[in-house]
Amino acid sequence: MANYLFDLERSAKGLRINRFLHSFATAAVRARFAGDPEQAMADAGLDDVERDMIRRRDWRALMEHGASFFCLEKLARATGVSNPEMVAAFRGETLAQFLATRRVPGAR
Amino acid sequence: MANYLFDLERSAKGLRINRFLHSFATAAVRARFAGDPEQAMADAGLDDVERDMIRRRDWRALMEHGASFFCLEKLARATGVSNPEMVAAFRGETLAQFLATRRVPGAR
Amino acid sequence: MATIIGGIGTSHVPTIAMAFDRGKQADPDWAPLFAGYEPAAAWLADKQPDVLVFCANDHATTFFFDHYPTFALGVGDEYAIADEGLGPRPIPRLRGHAALARHIACSLVEDEFDLTIFQGLPLDHGLHSPLTMMWPSRPDWPGQVVPLMVNVLQHPMPTPRRCFKLGHHLRKAILSYPDDLKVAIVGTGGLSHQLIGERAGFNNEPWDREFLELIERDPERLAAMSLDDFRRLGGNEGAEVIMWLIMRGAIAPAARAIHRSYYLPMTTAMAVAVFE
């Protein structure tokens, strides 16, 4: 079972995408991305693969690419995505499928 | 004899002026300061005392205020002042007086 | 002389902060969580510590992976509330006890802990999601904080043993502070959860219950475990409970849990324990 331990190899591999995701903790970056996501991704120097994953909000692919959960969380918050939605995506489930496995599905 | 050990009290006291001095390690900041020093100091939120010390390049007063030598060094480099000139100022000497105490006055 | 009145162990899940900020006290899905914090809030209101030393972690908010510290001690007078993607929470800035923090810094570095020192930086939910459940934030906080931020995000992380030792030396540092101050230690994180990979959503309630016993009665056994043990038993992200070991090392060895609660509604097991 893939572990995705965030070690120094993964951190190095994900540095560029994580820097971009981390920048969503800044209001100006969020506004710029909301206004013109393509320009924002170009300015951050993301490559085509990275831009595509961000466009599709492909949380699982981003994770496999080296994104830190905690950097992904910034983009998720800025774009109205909850943590259970991200966790469901990592598991390869729909949100409803994931919530059905939880004790208190309304606690989110 | 005053020691000026850069400890955490001094570091806290000097944080704002050091942040400003440290920013001279960036070409854009140097250009902005060269073009309009008053505006650059206002943008950095320096108070009147701090602006006055910077205007007069009063190295000794800046040191007493909490400036780190290594942050002062950035402003010195950006404005064409050498380390022997700063050291002479800390000692309360002219550059010539200081150089007269050195073994190889030309080595600068 | 400063005294250590006890400690608190608590989860720091961001949804705790969301439940608080949205006023979910009466919502049946959240009421058990709020109930679990009531004894901790009552204990703090009764004991009135001057300072809370918080062993917590930043979540790639203030510290980024280009420059990532193992142990970072805050020595500032105040800490802004960090923006984590939704703007800062509507709570007052935290006030830091700079003099105590500087004393701790000097003592720990002398004792061979290789601290990073920070000031003038904002703090994220790792610290204030549990804090708002236990300490009144209106009109302002009743006391000051000293934040000790721990790397639990990027491997290599400090070992459980190192965290427990840090707690012992933190205790020595605080008890040698010359002024009268009542200090409580807060250890945050966990309990079991995994957020990434195919095992995302993993929990382990039996291990969580055992952890709550061991942190009280036999922290030495926890300190002897490896990080891999913690990850296997409590999930990748659940291994952050090593921060409770710093707290446990800093309070009296004979301290006993006077309150414990446990609630596992969604992805992360949320626990609160008070030690005295």
Add this chain to the structure above:
Amino acid sequence: MATIIGGIGTSHVPTIAMAFDRGKQADPDWAPLFAGYEPAAAWLADKQPDVLVFCANDHATTFFFDHYPTFALGVGDEYAIADEGLGPRPIPRLRGHAALARHIACSLVEDEFDLTIFQGLPLDHGLHSPLTMMWPSRPDWPGQVVPLMVNVLQHPMPTPRRCFKLGHHLRKAILSYPDDLKVAIVGTGGLSHQLIGERAGFNNEPWDREFLELIERDPERLAAMSLDDFRRLGGNEGAEVIMWLIMRGAIAPAARAIHRSYYLPMTTAMAVAVFE
């Protein structure tokens, strides 16, 4: 298996870099300095280490006092040359040995050194002012570096004892690296100088000479000294020679100085020593 072929102790004064960048080799004021580095350059050319592990410090260039580490290990593939107020020096970017650096990081954190980890950040003269005197930078560097940056700017600084211990564990970390690599350790800083206060301009040649003896023959005595001792004897800023103790701890205990030079033209005593 990796081997440690020896070590170099060297000053890292910014004027060394200026003398080099301005081509002052034939200037009588600077010729003794260049002559002092020749045996070190010859030793490196002869031994051809693959990696230089550099114990140096940043000068509030890359790291600022809002977030200041005690020990920061670089784990990147490359390091830009920092702008220190005059634009970056005209030398190639440094190449990092990321795999060795990660191995060292894991080993040292496991051994309870609380490292800050950095990547993607530029390096200042603390590292490359001596480097250009000893290692060809044209057309490109002959090998890679691993930077270990030490807080010698903001008190509390790590103790001399802690630095010597770090060297011992750094040795263990390098020697356990599985691939064949020839590694040399460089310790930088000093010798005597004070840049601030009324004592600015202070030097102490007798102490410098004694230090050069002790670092070779009796580093234990240096490790037993306090930082106040180092400041009193070598000046506030001269206390940065504790970084030589990291190098000394990482090379063979029986290593001997095969070269030593000393030049005190202006404010800082400039020394070079090679240990094998």
